Amino acid sequence: MFNYFKYMITVPRKFILNWAISGGVYLLILPLAFANSSVESLLIDTQREAFRGMSENDTVMNLLGIKDWDNVFTLEGMVTTYFLVPFVPLLIGTATIILLNKLGSKAEEDGTFEFVAALPMTRTSVYLTQSILAVLFGLFVTFAWTNIMFIPIATMELSQTLDYVPLMKATLQAALAGVTYGALGFALGAYTGKSSMAWAFGGGLMAFEYLTNSLAGTNDFFQWFDDNLSSFGAYGNPYQDGLFTEDLLLVIGKIVIFLLIGFIGFRNRSLNLR
């Protein structure tokens, strides 16, 4: 299993590193905007004034995950609302589906999986190793982003700052939300052997939960779904309020259930080799 895991991180190593590093470097813009008063004034204050009209449009605010307009243009607001929700779950869900498709259902379709299938491993070992990678990849990339982003916060004189531990708590909750969609996509790809199913189900649930989260206030069902089942809804505000066991259990429970569904299908089917 260890050698197969090594194979799985060796083959797509550029993909994994690109996602982890380039995303983190790009996001340095958030803390660096608070490094200098003139930059801060240019980037933050002018943007705040330019977009102030948006604050009157609840739908747009919801779609962008903005709950509190006054907090949006603070470092904390940008990172813990704008960035960690909704963008991290959307990006991590998408990246996890791409990666696990490369190693799973897409690899079956293009034939590269035949090399792996000929190795002395049970289907259970193959699936378990892929599942571990799906979860670790989502966590690794998200923590890489927030840790790279934290470098200037820890080392430079910024007008605003963030605390490390609460930021990591918020990172964990956001990453697990993304992993739920990646896990569903991977699981349905494994269940059927078709990469299109990974996108249909993983991407489909992600889109549905994003919309229910954005439109929760407009519809009782969406509100109920967001409160009780949505991974976006489970995010809350971990930076200020900390992690809640029920929120963590919801996303971890979803991940486990999705992975079990995939395992049931993968264990008993013919491979979808071309």
Add this chain to the structure above:
Amino acid sequence: MIEIKNLTMRYKNGKGVGDINISVDNGEVKGLLGPNGAGKSTTMRSLMGFLIPSDGSLTVEGINTIENPVEAKKIIGYLPGDPQLPQNLNSKSLFKLGADMRGQSTDYAMELAEKFELEINQTIKELSKGNRQKVALILAVLHKPKALILDEPTSGLDPFHQRTFFEIVKDFANDGAAILLSSHIISEVEKVADSMAVLREGAKVYDETYETFLNKAKEEGQDLEDAFFTFYDRREG
């Protein structure tokens, strides 16, 4: 020994193979012949446990390949009909990964790479089709398996390296390995096989020693290729 008993495996479109019985003794090389779509790859993939058959028993050295895939794959070397390998790795890393995953050293892989004149530091995407085939062949045999399942193994190989490949197959047979080798070209099978089984539209239509088929061809005054096509036409009729 490779034993396929009453193998039936149907795809959703109804194609596949039905009631196939083939056995390959230790030290024997059996050619599995048939045109495209005859069921050669389906038979081999079922034997490897990639496809789940609806009926039949598949064993290698007495180990059921469906019920005990780990033990079976430890002693099987498998070459896919259209080997696809990770494009961004070089052959050396692939041999290392393949050997590590089987708990083996890469010594034999390196020896074969030298025989095949393979540039092991080039990535797979930089290699020609023939060289990719060599990499896949080496990956299939680097653990010195007791049974070889080779799906169209000489595809893309030049005549010089085909000869090297046949020498390797003969060495394995001399060491007691059971070898099932598919092809749609009888002259290729002729070079190495002791016996041949022929599939047609998912059913086995012939299974004899190569010598028997050759003698029959001579009696009818035909060369091997003509005899094979005549045989096939008769079956179609």
